Amino acid sequence: MDFSPIKQALINLPDNADEAIVCHVFITELLKTLGFNSMETVPHFTTGQGGNTVNYAIRKNSNQDIFIGTKSNPYLLVEVKGKNINFCPNTEEYKETVNQLKNHLLAPNCQSAQWGIISNANHIQLFRKHGKVIHPALHCLEITPDNLEEVILAIKQKIEEPQKALTVAIYNNKGGVGKTTTTVNLAAMLARLGKRILIIDFDPNQRDLTNSLGLQPKVDSLYSWLVNKNSPVSDGLIRSCKFSTKKGVSWQFDIITSDQKLQNLKEERLREMISPLRLRQALEAFKLQYDYIFIDSPPNWTFYSQSAVCAADVVLIPTKHNCRSSLVNTGEVIKCFIPEIQQQRKDGGPIALPIFFNGESITEAQRHTAEKAIDEIIENGKKDKVNPIDLTPYFYPKSTFAREDRYVFNIPSSAHIASSAFARVPAVYKHKTAHEYYLALVKEYFLQ
Numbered sequence: 001m002d003f004s005p006i007k008q009a010l011i012n013l014p015d016n017a018d019e020a021i022v023c024h025v026f027i028t029e030l031l032k033t034l035g036f037n038s039m040e041t042v043p044h045f046t047t048g049q050g051g052n053t054v055n056y057a058i059r060k061n062s063n064q065d066i067f068i069g070t071k072s073n074p075y076l077l078v079e080v081k082g083k084n085i086n087f088c089p090n091t092e093e094y095k096e097t098v099n100q101l102k103n104h105l106l107a108p109n110c111q112s113a114q115w116g117i118i119s120n121a122n123h124i125q126l127f128r129k130h131g132k133v134i135h136p137a138l139h140c141l142e143i144t145p146d147n148l149e150e151v152i153l154a155i156k157q158k159i160e161e162p163q164k165a166l167t168v169a170i171y172n173n174k175g176g177v178g179k180t181t182t183t184v185n186l187a188a189m190l191a192r193l194g195k196r197i198l199i200i201d202f203d204p205n206q207r208d209l210t211n212s213l214g215l216q217p218k219v220d221s222l223y224s225w226l227v228n229k230n231s232p233v234s235d236g237l238i239r240s241c242k243f244s245t246k247k248g249v250s251w252q253f254d255i256i257t258s259d260q261k262l263q264n265l266k267e268e269r270l271r272e273m274i275s276p277l278r279l280r281q282a283l284e285a286f287k288l289q290y291d292y293i294f295i296d297s298p299p300n301w302t303f304y305s306q307s308a309v310c311a312a313d314v315v316l317i318p319t320k321h322n323c324r325s326s327l328v329n330t331g332e333v334i335k336c337f338i339p340e341i342q343q344q345r346k347d348g349g350p351i352a353l354p355i356f357f358n359g360e361s362i363t364e365a366q367r368h369t370a371e372k373a374i375d376e377i378i379e380n381g382k383k384d385k386v387n388p389i390d391l392t393p394y395f396y397p398k399s400t401f402a403r404e405d406r407y408v409f410n411i412p413s414s415a416h417i418a419s420s421a422f423a424r425v426p427a428v429y430k431h432k433t434a435h436e437y438y439l440a441l442v443k444e445y446f447l448q
Contacts, residue, residue: 040061128162171309172319176323312350
């Protein structure tokens with residue numbers, strides 16, 4: 001691969017190059033270097049959302065389907081800015097550009113897009129879209145003539161060899177917020193919708209996920225899988241959970257249960273044997289087999305929860321509106337714990353999804369009380385002298401600079417059917433109310 005044209009383009013780019021010049025000089029060469037020709041690239045692509053356009057939409061041609069002619073089913077979108085736009089993380093210009101790209105990727109004419117790039121020729125970042133979820137595939141990288149080849153090869157490898165599964169850690173530093181119930185019913189609902197699902201019980205001391213499905217923990221399966229890096233995956237590691245209706249319809253998802261060998265191992269001993277990065281590496285073997293991988297995590301910031309968050313593309317955080325500590329702990333997860341893992345991974349991930357209220361009925365008065373607590377958490381985050389952060393998008397995802405919207409998705413207590421737990425059957429398979437609310441949950445967070 002000849003990188004000299006794009007290197008020369010980068011060198012020749014004026015320091016004050018505006019968006020049009022960055023597009024003409026640098027981005028056109030970038031797309032060629034990534035393997036796309038002019039018949040596979042549509043500039044000023046109409047997204048179908050108002051009159052919005054994205055700088056470039058790209059897709060490989062197939063047979064008689066020439067992308068520049070059909071302008072359908074784009075694969076990659078590129079949003080470009082001038083060199084004077086600051087792409088350092090946490091700047092307003094960077095966040096505005098990321099939000100702009102996300103809006104493009106979710107727009108009606110871009111439903112098929114799986115990747116998005118932002119660049120101002122000083123920095124570049126690749127994002128992946130999985131259904132409704134958009135998350136960093138690479139950190140926001142500075143571009144220089146010296147590292148340009150390495151950066152482009154990293155992007156090219158990602159977009160040419162996409163992984164199928166989205167890995168989701170279900171985590172809150174507070175216990176009792178319904179992490180296991182959420183994991184089981186998300187898996188069951190998505191399996192009912194035809195998705196291939198793997199769930200992992202990564203709380204070997206409680207083993208609630210394993211117990212909720214009426215399964216017994218293995219003597220040793222999860223332990224050996226994590227400790228023996230070079231051993232093949234054992235046949236007994238993954239079990240299938242199959243549920244059938246009286247009409248003969250059946251649904252299935254897979255589970256990696258907890259095992260007895262991991263139970264009661266001390267934290268120090270665990271870290272001697274297993275790196276918190278190990279689960280992420282081990283799950284690579286399953287990324288093409290499943291659509292979603294959900295990890296049920298214990299509370300507290302220990303080896304297991306750190307491993308789960310490290311393995312995840314995104315973190316889903318159930319909370320309780322009537323439990324202030326669950327809201328405060330949510331802020332800590334987003335503000336402290338996830339950035340800690342991002343520093344270790346150095347690829348921009350994982351990111352937090354917006355919160356939802358889980359398994360409690362809520363009155364207007366109670367909602368108002370929860371909003372006051374959230375407002376205080378958000379304000380404290382902004383005022384933090386060491387690590388200031390705006391938590392608004394995570395607590396109020398529909399609120400914007402121009403419009404205050406305190407919407408928080410809510411699953412009421414009526415969706416958590418006690419009899420389902422005793423029957424060892426996910427509530428969504430037994431009760432219409434649970435089915436409706438968890439269907440709404442998967443549409444809210446995962447399905448476009």
